Amino acid sequence: MNRRLSIAPMMDWTDRHCRAFHRALTTRALLYTEMVTAPAILHGDHQRLLGFDAVEHPVALQLGGSDPDQLAEAARIGEAFGYDEINLNVGCPSDRVQSGRFGACLMREPQLVADCMAAIKGAVAVPATVKCRIGVDDQDPQVSLFETVDACAAAGIDTFIVHARMAWLKGLSPKENRDVPPLDYALVRRLKRERPHLSVSINGGIANLDEAEAHLDDSDGVQLDGVMLGRAAYHEPAILGEADRRLYGASTPDVDAFAAIDRYRPYMAARLAEGVHLAAMTRHMLGVMHGRAGARAFRRILTVEAIRPGAGLEVVDHALEAVREAEARRETASRAA
Structure with a gap:
């Protein structure tokens, strides 16, 4: 799967209608669902939670949770619905996520993340991937990011999307956590440099395709595998109309x-x-x-x-x-x- 551009999973935004609209602008970008918790899938209305239109492919299902068995079963259900990838959220900083022991707080438990990912990978044939932060609260991101990635890699996971910020769970709102902690793009590039066999995509604060292209530049000897756009793609979706040409080399006209x-x-x-x-x-x-x-x-x-x-x-x-x-x-x- 070509991951040069993906559209971030965003709660209350990237629902099936949003994804269908984004697909009208770009045929190549990988789309993501909003995060859906594993317990919700196990006990809820599958069609309402997981239904999507075939036009959306390629599209990934993002799961939330920390119970390996629940995540494995939710992943099986997602794969049966036709999703092209199953992704685990290890980055969301909301209060609800913290109280449920999933999302960004899992950065403190790299082995649990690895156990969850091993269970997901063992349950499905489609790619199993991780979206994480570089750390939380008082962690040293130079340690926490590598511990999480290395634990998952040891479990056979090879694809990571890294939001290049800490999550400050104590003292910041989820909204503030999207902007206030400083970005550390260099750390994500270091991860790719030191783990070249892994697929590493970068996320966080990327405002347009010029910046996306800059992140994909390998002039420093580091070739990131992809860029994930979030709010920029949502608030100014027309920029996606140039993505197939600029990021994938497509010869088709831009989509206005x-x-x-x-x-x-x-x-x-x-x-x-x-x-x-x-x-x-x-x-x-x-x-x-x-x-x-x-x-x-x-x-x-x-x-x-x-x-x-x-x-x-x-x-x-x-x-x-x-x-x-x-x-x-x-x-x-x-x-x-």
Whole structure:
């Protein structure tokens, strides 16, 4: 699996509708689900928790948990649903995650992480991977990151996505943990330099494809295997329309915002016919016109009109027309000047 670009698992954001929209922009990037806990899968509605559209491939299921047996069974269920990868969350800093002994707090228990990963790997034929932080609280990241990776590698795991920040579980909110702890990209590059046989992708604070390309530059002798984008891909999804060309060398044209929405349209129509509310799908599109004339009107129309009962694709058409009109006005004014 080519991991040069992946879109981070983000709670309340990367649901199946978001992933289908991102796929309309890039055919190559690896997509991730929101984290789903193993107990929820074992005891919950599988279709609601795990259902996805075939258009999303390649797509990975991210699990949360710390019980190897539960994780193994959840992984089996995920593989049966057709996911291309099973990933373990060893990075989420939320209070709920801490109380459940999973997520970032597992950085303190590298052998438990390895046991969990061994169980997942033994349960499925698809890749089993880890997404982790570089450490938590008072840990020395130069020790904690390597201990976690080495323990998992000893269990046969070879693919790691590293969010290049500590998680400060004492004193910072989950939101603050996404920004306040300083980034240490050099440590992730050191991991790859010293463990060249492992696949190492970097995550955290990467704002655009220019920065993604810089991380993939091997001029220092280190060739990272991939870059994971998070909030940048969500808030300005149009940048993904250049990813296939810039990061994968595709000869196909870039996908602009209008083309992406056109590609997304059959998916929206199918979900509307199933009773899904339009706003559940269009909320992931709000940033796609970022920087274009009419972007504010586009967001306002989708925000206000998509929530109305019975709202359909005519709302999307209205929002698109607002952008076209604004761009035409700007072009007319530019010519007149």
